Amino acid sequence: MQKRFNWSLWTGSILVLLLLVIGLIGPYMAPYPLDHQEKTRNEVVNGKTVIISPPLPPSSDHLFGTDKWGYDLLTLLLHGAPYTLFVTLAIAAGRVVLGSVIGLYIGIQDKPQRWWLAIENAWGYMPIFIPVFFLLKGVSINPLMPTSTLVMLFIGIVAILGAPSVASSIRQKTEQIKDTQYVLAATSLGAGREQIIFRHILPHLKEQLIIILVTEMVAIMTLMGLLGMFDLFVGGTKMTTDPVIYHSITHEWAGLLGSYRGFVYSNFTWIFLTPLLAFIVAVGSFTLLAKGLREKFEQTYHRTPFI
Amino acid sequence: MSYVKQLVGMFFLVIAVCGGPFMLYTVKEEIVFAPEEVVVRTVYLIQQIATGSLGTYYLGDNERSIAEDILPFAFSTFELLLSSVCIAVVASLIFGLFLQRFGMVRQLQKLLNLISTIPDFILIFLSILAAVSFYKLTNIRIITLSPTSDSANNWFPITLLSIGPTIFLMKVVSLKYVQIGGEDYIKTALAKGMGIWHVLVHHVYKNIKPFLLADLKKTIAITVANLFIVEYLLNVVGLTRFIFSKNAPYQFNSAVMGLLGIILLSILVYFLIRLVLYLFERAVVYK
Numbered sequence: 001m002q003k004r005f006n007w008s009l010w011t012g013s014i015l016v017l018l019l020l021v022i023g024l025i026g027p028y029m030a031p032y033p034l035d036h037q038e039k040t041r042n043e044v045v046n047g048k049t050v051i052i053s054p055p056l057p058p059s060s061d062h063l064f065g066t067d068k069w070g071y072d073l074l075t076l077l078l079h080g081a082p083y084t085l086f087v088t089l090a091i092a093a094g095r096v097v098l099g100s101v102i103g104l105y106i107g108i109q110d111k112p113q114r115w116w117l118a119i120e121n122a123w124g125y126m127p128i129f130i131p132v133f134f135l136l137k138g139v140s141i142n143p144l145m146p147t148s149t150l151v152m153l154f155i156g157i158v159a160i161l162g163a164p165s166v167a168s169s170i171r172q173k174t175e176q177i178k179d180t181q182y183v184l185a186a187t188s189l190g191a192g193r194e195q196i197i198f199r200h201i202l203p204h205l206k207e208q209l210i211i212i213l214v215t216e217m218v219a220i221m222t223l224m225g226l227l228g229m230f231d232l233f234v235g236g237t238k239m240t241t242d243p244v245i246y247h248s249i250t251h252e253w254a255g256l257l258g259s260y261r262g263f264v265y266s267n268f269t270w271i272f273l274t275p276l277l278a279f280i281v282a283v284g285s286f287t288l289l290a291k292g293l294r295e296k297f298e299q300t301y302h303r304t305p306f307i
Numbered sequence: 308m309s310y311v312k313q314l315v316g317m318f319f320l321v322i323a324v325c326g327g328p329f330m331l332y333t334v335k336e337e338i339v340f341a342p343e344e345v346v347v348r349t350v351y352l353i354q355q356i357a358t359g360s361l362g363t364y365y366l367g368d369n370e371r372s373i374a375e376d377i378l379p380f381a382f383s384t385f386e387l388l389l390s391s392v393c394i395a396v397v398a399s400l401i402f403g404l405f406l407q408r409f410g411m412v413r414q415l416q417k418l419l420n421l422i423s424t425i426p427d428f429i430l431i432f433l434s435i436l437a438a439v440s441f442y443k444l445t446n447i448r449i450i451t452l453s454p455t456s457d458s459a460n461n462w463f464p465i466t467l468l469s470i471g472p473t474i475f476l477m478k479v480v481s482l483k484y485v486q487i488g489g490e491d492y493i494k495t496a497l498a499k500g501m502g503i504w505h506v507l508v509h510h511v512y513k514n515i516k517p518f519l520l521a522d523l524k525k526t527i528a529i530t531v532a533n534l535f536i537v538e539y540l541l542n543v544v545g546l547t548r549f550i551f552s553k554n555a556p557y558q559f560n561s562a563v564m565g566l567l568g569i570i571l572l573s574i575l576v577y578f579l580i581r582l583v584l585y586l587f588e589r590a591v592v593y594k
Contacts, residue, residue, distance in 0.1 A: 122320060125524060127532030130550075130566075134327025137557060139338065153338070222426040229428060229536060230551060264436060276432070280425060287424040306494050 009292025015285030023085035026078035031063070034079050034251075038062075038070035055268045064274040067260065073274045080251035084282065087155060087234055087252070088224070092216040094159030096209060099166025104197050106167065107174025116171075123164045129226045131161055136232055143236040147249055151235045158220065166212055173208060177201050207297045214290040221254065221283050228258025253279045317570060322349050325562040348559050355560070364549065364561035373549070373564050381568050384534065384545035388576050390465045391530050395472035396523070396580055403480030404515060405507055416481055419474050427471040427529075428536045434467055435540070464541050471533045472526045479522045483515045490514075508592055516584075523580060527573045534569070546572070 040053040054070035056062055064073040106116050135157055143150050177183065183200055191199070224234055231237055233248040233255030240247070248255030256275035263271040326345030331338065363370050406412045422430065442448055487493065488511065496506045538547040549558075549565025 122316070125528040126320075126324070127528065127535070129532070130535075131324045131327065134324055134562075135331050136327075138328040138330075138332035145338065149338075218426075222428070225426060226428055226536065229539065261432070264432060265439070269436070276429065280429060283426055283429075284424050291424075306488055306497060 006292050006296055008288045009296055012285055012287075012289030012292045015281070016289050019081075019085055019282055019285060022078070023082045026081040030072075030075040030078040032072045032075045034075060036072060036075070038066050038072075055271055057268075058270055065268075065270045067271050068263075068268070073271070076251045076256060077253065077275065077278050080248070080253050080256060083151070083234060083250045083252035084221075084224075084254065087151060088217050088220045090155050091158045091162070091220050092213050094155060095162045095166050095216050095220075096213050098159060098163040099212075100170045100205070100209065102163065103167040103170025104174055104201065107171040108178060108193060108197060108201075120164050120168045120171075124168070128158075128161055129223050132158055132223065133227060133230055133232055136227075140232055141237045141246075142239050143249075147235045151250070154234055158223065162216070162220070166216065169208070169212065170205065173205060174201055177204055207293075211290060211293050211297070214286055214293060218283055218286045218290060221279070221286065224252070224254035225257060225279060225283075228254040229261065231258060233258060253282065318567070321563055321566045321570070325559060325566060328557050329559070352560055352563060364558050373561055377546075377549075377564060377568060380544060380546050380548060381572060383543060384538070384547070384569065385572050385575070386461070387465060387468055387537070387543065387545065388527075388530060388534060388572055389579060391469035392472060392527055392576055392580055393583070394465070394469040395476045395526055395530070396519075396584070398469075398473050399477040399480045400512075400519075403477045404484055404512060407481055407484050408503070416477065419477060422470075423474040423478070427533050428540075430470055431467050431533075431536055431540060438463070464537050464543050467541070468530060468533055468537045472530045475529055476519075476522060476526050479518060480515060483518050484511060487511055487514050512592065520581070520584075523577065527577055531569060531573055 038054050038056060040051065042049050043052050044050075054066050055068045056066045056070070058065040062072050062074070064077070066072050067076070102116075106113050136154065139145075139153065140150065177200065178196075183196055186196055186200055227233070228248075231239075231246040233246075233250070234252045235248070235250035235255075237255075238247040238249050239245070246259050248259050253275055257272075257279050260272045260275060263269060322345065326342070326348065329344040329348060330342050331340055363372050402412050402415065407416075425433075493506060493510055496510055534545070535547050535551070537543065538545045539551060546565045546568045549561040549568070
């Protein structure tokens, strides 16, 4: 059978690669320094003096325009990119490692571990952003600790709170493989628990783990976006009190999206649309990659329905 | 007995989640982790409940009684939740199961799959943008963000809330449809000359139902997660007001009440949907 060209996989991987490159070199490519601010000024246009004041719309000087306070949006986005991408990647990796260790060791037990099943069950229905929001609220707004500590704390909390769902799918797969003939054969030949996990179960989970990693990245980005809606940004929120405005300290994309969300109702929609576009491209490329990978691995089992 | 145990467990889970801001905070650049403060707050909360009042909370600058507000708030949340989950179940049964064999419906599903690559909360934003520009173009108002306006615009939040669960549930149902459609008993039934409608109702639906029910809980969980966003962004006055109060400091009592209320409502919605499905079966499948 002729194989269909896997569009999702190819576009997804190219876009993700591009994003990773932007994440690595973005801050050095930024057209303006991070603290460059366009001030209100007078300019003579066609013999008339006009006041030019931010927000400036997209132009050749500012490709995506500036925000209300005169900061160049492209610069902010490029400086935020490493946080968005590598925090997401770190959390996803943490979840997969934690989840597979828990899932493998729980799944290989002879009896089902009821305490763990209870945790899995209860946690499955909890929208994860609520516990994360409550845990970080006291720490993250006008933070007293350095940004790096806060980012590490965020990574740790989100990785731990998200691990049970990963562990659940790994556990189910482990339980399936545990009952196969070759595992029985290995056991009767005297293989220990570690031997079975590393020689027989993990090789089967390889594909699954890659898919989980990418899907988790999508989930984490969505989570960061949701937290941004409630003014909780990765790496800390700077809150001014008069007027009450929330700024993202790291300029990470979900944070920019959250802090500019008010401009959706203004006449300066580009301030909101620019981070929105960046965020959609990021989430979309990871989703495409996940879809492509799934299609690649599932091609073998495809059946056509009779009706 | 096990139900009581589950309810008590749920109460403590809610307490643990809502106690977050007291458990983790910073003092002079050091992170303090102090779970014992939650115990004090919980004892205070239980004492208040024992005296017959639910306590007060701040809405903006006004102090209001929780007991007075919880019923109307719960009612509007309930309306949102139930209608959205209903839309999700009905739409996924109609388009994922009964009309799946038409090419046009499959195209519609492909479109939905494409849309589902965008996270739900961004879809909500995009719909607000679309509604605003629609108003600018045609002068027809679809949304009103003021909670004091007449509630004739209830359908907009309901529609937005139903996007997420519909996409999820339709994916589940149509995936199972494709799997079950390839089984031998479907082939046998068709070979015997049974009508398509008969096969769909008596073979496909009955086999999809367990999966539908298993994923109904997940569907409701997705709806609840989106409920926070919809109520927050569209200014719907509902139970999430107790949890995320704009312009007011964090309040433990009202957060616990709000979260408990939402969980109880989602259980109620689950059983109501089961009831609707049961009635559907009595009327159509086992008549």
